[in-house]
Amino acid sequence: DTGSAAATPIDPRFDIAYVTPVTIGTPPQTLQLDLDTGSSDLWVFSSHTPASQVRGQRIYAPDKSTTSKLLNGHTWSITYGDGSGSRGNVYTDKFTIGGVTVKSQAIETAQQVSSSFTTEDAIDGLVGLGFSTLNTVSPNGQLTFFDNAKPNLDSPVFTADLKYMKPGTYDFGFIDKTKYTGEITYVPVETDPGYWTFTSSGYGVGSGTFSSSPITGIADTGTSLVYLPTAIVTAYYRQVQGATNSRSYGGYVFPCNSTLPAFVFGVGEAKFTIPPSYMSYAAVTDGSPTCFGGLQSSSGIGVNIWGDVALKAAFVVFNGEEPPTIGWANK
Numbered sequence: 309d310t311g312s313a314a315a316t317p318i319d320p321r322f323d324i325a326y327v328t329p330v331t332i333g334t335p336p337q338t339l340q341l342d343l344d345t346g347s348s349d350l351w352v353f354s355s356h357t358p359a360s361q362v363r364g365q366r367i368y369a370p371d372k373s374t375t376s377k378l379l380n381g382h383t384w385s386i387t388y389g390d391g392s393g394s395r396g397n398v399y400t401d402k403f404t405i406g407g408v409t410v411k412s413q414a415i416e417t418a419q420q421v422s423s424s425f426t427t428e429d430a431i432d433g434l435v436g437l438g439f440s441t442l443n444t445v446s447p448n449g450q451l452t453f454f455d456n457a458k459p460n461l462d463s464p465v466f467t468a469d470l471k472y473m474k475p476g477t478y479d480f481g482f483i484d485k486t487k488y489t490g491e492i493t494y495v496p497v498e499t500d501p502g503y504w505t506f507t508s509s510g511y512g513v514g515s516g517t518f519s520s521s522p523i524t525g526i527a528d529t530g531t532s533l534v535y536l537p538t539a540i541v542t543a544y545y546r547q548v549q550g551a552t553n554s555r556s557y558g559g560y561v562f563p564c565n566s567t568l569p570a571f572v573f574g575v576g577e578a579k580f581t582i583p584p585s586y587m588s589y590a591a592v593t594d595g596s597p598t599c600f601g602g603l604q605s606s607s608g609i610g611v612n613i614w615g616d617v618a619l620k621a622a623f624v625v626f627n628g629e630e631p632p633t634i635g636w637a638n639k
């Protein structure tokens with residue numbers, strides 16, 4: 309099998325998240341889900357989600373699918389880094405992304421979602437693409453879509469080609485040579501505890517010298533920004549006129565008309581440049597002259613995160629061979 313599906317920004321003003329159309333059940337029910345390499349639960353708004361918590365999201369109704377089966381006695385409950393969360397019960401059903409079908413995928417149906425999910429009407433749920441060890445279903449953890457699909461994929465990989473303020477693609481089972489330039493640099497992945505954890509070879513601010521120092525972090529399609537050690541973040545904002553670390557806005561902000569340097573990061577011998585336009589993430593509120601940085605400190609998180617602001621600058625191969633590796637190429 310091979311497949312390809314669009315990754316479309318949910319907001320025209322800034323890339324806060326990307327959604328991908330999927331179909332579930334028989335006849336197929338289409339939902340727009342956020343493919344998230346930073347978690348490993350596939351959960352959806354459903355006919356079990358209280359109407360008061362659903363505001364425009366599409367829902368999966370297992371009772372309307374002839375192929376759905378309740379996974380008796382199984383429940384799930386998840387809380388994400390941003391404090392949002394959801395919980396519910398579990399079915400298995402036919403699940404397809406971009407033409408790749410898993411006949412019996414664990415579909416976690418929400419019986420409760422937190423307010424930020426209710427207000428985010430563009431996201432109907434998540435497809436976790438982290439390692440299945442992170443799955444929260446109890447008493448028996450379930451496999452991710454990728455783990456279920458892998459044996460039938462031409463090649464045990466998926467790739468992310470996310471783009472700045474326009475649709476990109478997720479490909480499954482093949483590496484599309486037209487989507488990148490030069491070579492793909494593969495580096496090892498640490499699969500414990502279950503993220504796509506890898507070590508970057510260093511960073512540079514603008515045209516400044518490149519600092520070769522290992523930066524271990526996770527490649528996370530479900531996180532909007534890049535979160536790195538404070539020393540790197542302060543080195544970057546030292547080059548930005550009027551930048552301050554704002555307690556009220558919860559991170560580094562600067563005048564939107566400031567000139568920003570690019571941010572360079574290394575993977576092995578390769579170098580990737582995040583352009584200034586990605587580094588000026590968004591106005592803190594619509595029309596404000598104050599902008600929020602695409603690079604923020606990871607000191608409060610406990611892990612460095614290469615989120616969408618970095619992933620957009622590259623073509624990324626999530627290689628599920630044994631042992632897994634991650635590949636980065638320019639594009």
Ligand SMILES: CC(C)C[C@H](NC(=O)C[C@H](O)[C@H](CC1CCCCC1)NC(=O)CC[C@H](O)[C@H](Cc1ccccc1)NC(=O)OC(C)(C)C)C(=O)O
Pocket residue numbers: 324325342344345346347348386387388389390391392428434442443528529530531532533
């Ligand atoms: C439960 C664990 C097994 C896994 C769990 N994994 C994570 O928390 C990382 C994972 O990638 C989660 C997945 C996201 C959860 C919230 C919905 C969107 C997906 N990432 C996260 O939890 C990180 C949160 C994102 O960065 C948010 C996403 C967002 C999207 C739309 C609207 C508002 C906010 N962006 C966001 O806050 O952007 C700003 C800063 C510009 C406002 C963990 O580590 O705890």
